[in-house]
Amino acid sequence: MISNPRLAPNPEEAPLLSVRNARKSYGLVTALAGAELSVRRGEIVALLGDNGAGKSTLIKAISGIVVLDEGDVELSGHKLNLRSPGDARAHGIETVFQDLAVFDNLTVAENFSIGRERVSPRWLGPLGFLSTRNDTASWIEHAQQLTVKNVSPQQEIGLMSGGQRQAVAVARAVAFASSVIILDEPTAALGVRESEEILNLVKRLPDRGLGVIIVSHNMDHVVRVAHRAVVMRGGRTVGGMVVTPGIERELVAMIMGAR
Amino acid sequence: MSFKDTGLSEDKPGVGRGFDRLGIVLWTLQAGPVIVLAALVIVFVLIAPNFLTTRNLQNLIAQSAIVCALGLGEFVVILVRGVDVSVGSVIALSTVVVSVATGIDDPSSGAQIVLFPLVGLVVGLFNGLLIVKGRIPQPLVVTVATLGIANGAALLVSGGDTRTGMSAVVNWAGNGHVAGAPVSALFVLGLLGLLWVLLRKTQWGRWLYAVGGNPDVAQWLGLPRDRLIISAYAICGTTAGFAGLLYAGRTGAASPLAGLGYELDAITAVIIGGASLFGGRGSVVNVLFGALIIGVIGNGLQHLDVSSFWAPVAIGSIIIVALEMDVARKWVETRIRVRQARRQQA
Known part of the structure; x- marks a missing residue:
């Protein structure tokens, strides 16, 4: 059973946003080594992985802050040339950054x-x-x-x-946002009740026809809002699965590399 | 979820209500410069017999006008988390360059007026480009270097000589009076109004506040961070050029040593005026009060039987008070934030 069955999009549908073979190095440090990610319209995808797995770099690439060394970001089948945050915003891609990006x-x-x-x-x-x-x-x-x-x-x-x-x-x-919204640890700095309100807000986003990518360390939150989870490790995408209640242990095992 | 204790309608999204006691404390801290200025004026009026004469006030205001002009631009730079210590040297450089370039009794005195801010603009752009495009993240060091270069250039251009005589318009700007008010003061008020409109009413101004508040977020959100910071230094240089105009008019001379040490008064005026050195906070209007506080202390002490050496001590003490008020403001804001969170959890 999917946690949010009414809103789960058809798995056959073509992805709204897809990232292929994303590579990025900072000098000798490889942040992304061929990462893949896709999200459909109306779908909430959780992007999971340990610290240093490459999640942040990947979402920064999609939001135009990091320019990929190699690889494509496609929106509705069209290749995007993302050189700045402005480019991403022009394509309707909006990001909420981890450290409460407000003035x-x-x-x-x-x-x-x-x-x-x-x-x-x-x-x-x-x-x-x-x-x-x-x-x-x-x-x-x-x-x-x-x-x-x-x-x-x-x-x-x-x-x-x-x-x-x-x-x-x-x-x-x-x-x-008119196409994709990315939430980087939206509840990390929040208390229980505040997290609750933000999660309720996130759950309603697919109603607006958006694709949603959410990065979170909190498995409970992931299971409650996401339709699908994608796991990264060492700069690569190592797997993905449909989110169902009780899947937390499997996801953790995948994040740790035990599976 | 209950917000009943706030007396707030729960079904009205997007709308909240103001603050109470902590809010009043915060407001008082923000009004600090005005209160300090008013207190100083009252004290000097009561104890210094010659303080409240037209001539003295005109003198005080004309003196403060130069510091205020420098402070206005300095405020914009401090707003974006920078600092510019080269503004004093811009006074020297602009007076000397204008004097040498146009000659003293040049009929095209209009050109002189334009040339002063232009020299400042060039120096400001130089600072901004070095800091942003040259990727030197220490504005203090960069502008110390510029200070040296501009001072040296002023000496080179003038051959070390002071040239007396400025065109009539410049003299009028520095020394003239309109209905009893010093022209220089009116000039600075105009500049202040212009900057206030830019900072508070235009998109560019709001972005300057945003960059000062959080430069990283500004960049993530696609604001033109580099151009904003460069523009801040350009504005600062330009107002310093205006200060050079007023200085030249007031002294009637072009000296390579003009404005020496004025940068400290400018920065002091901004800090006393309540701008945060952490960037993003303060009102340009308060620079006026900051400059007047410096002027009133210096001028007031002259009228008392007190050594004028006490003036820097008094100004230094007020800087410390201003900095502590900034700390207190942060503390009050944190308290308000905690209370907000608690209300939400309630």
Whole structure:
């Protein structure tokens, strides 16, 4: 039985995003040695592996922060040329980074719209004027859709709890992702209740037709939200399986290399 | 999930409420520079008989205007986690270059006005490009080097001589008065307004705050981090060039030793004004209060029967108070965050 049967996509469907033969070295250190990964529309794929297995490098490659030495990233069958985070965002790929990627000194609404503010007049480019009202309205609209509660748009995010901050980071990514959303350890810094709220948010993402990649060390969280798990070791993809309740031990064995 | 104790409607997503006591403490800390300035002015008015005369105030304000002009640009650099100690040398270099390039009684005095900030812009761009493109992550060291180069260049260009006489417009900018107010002060207020609009109302300004708040996240999110940092140094150099204009106008001379040591006053004004050396925080408006605090201390002590040697001691003490207030602000913010988390768990 799949944990989330109503939403599990058809395994025959062509992948939305696929990474093939990804290779990346930093001098003598090989971070990726031919890693593979694919995600379908409406599917939550958990990317698992021990520290140093290459998960971070792989998702950084998909989000355009790391440029691969070799290998392809394809979106709907088209090869992407990802040279910067902007390239990935232009293709609708959004990432929520592990260490709560928010600006503590900006407000919720500012954090939400940063990098995509609407300015007027347009011909002034980045020297154009911002509209706080626009940012606020846009935040409230998306917060409503995602039912993020009790986060005031004008509040400085540095004054908020870890869960509220993460909720804003996820909301920002969700609002602008049109194809794939990547969550790097979204619950690592959070308490139990806060994790719960973020996981509930993640579970609803496939409804929006997104492909979701989630990196997590927490097997319980993985089993509760993911449809499929992919395991990496030593920069390679060593296996994948459909996630069913009670599969944790098998996954751990695969991560450790005992299987 | 219960938020009942916050008096907040639970079904209204995206909306919360403000803070109470801790919020007031935080607000007070942020208003620190204004409170300190007001207190100093009141003390000097009460104990120094000649402090509150028109002439003295005009003098004080014109003096502070130069420090404030330098501080405005310095603020932008400190905002993006940098520092620029070459601003004092820009004063010397710009006055000398303008004087040599245009001659003293040059009719094209309009060109002089443009040339001052242009010299500053060149120095600022040099700093920014070295730090970002030259990949030298220590702005202090880079700008110390620039300080030396610019000072040396000023000596070379001038042959070590001070040339007296500046064009009428420059003299007016440094010494003139409009309805009793020093032109230099109005000039700096205009500059302040311009920077405030840039920093608070435009996308570029918000991005500068973002880069100062978290440079890594800024890059991950695709903000033009390098260009933002370079632009901060360019702005800093340009305002230093304006300070050179005011300095030249005030002294009526171009000296290769002009503005010596002013960089410390500029940085002090920014710190006293409550900007965090950790970047990303503070308001450019507070630089004005920082510069005035320095000016009031120096000027006020002159009117008392106190050695003027006490002025640096007083200013140093206020820097320490400002830094401690920054620490206190962080502590209060952490408390607020913890309370937020606790409320959520409740």
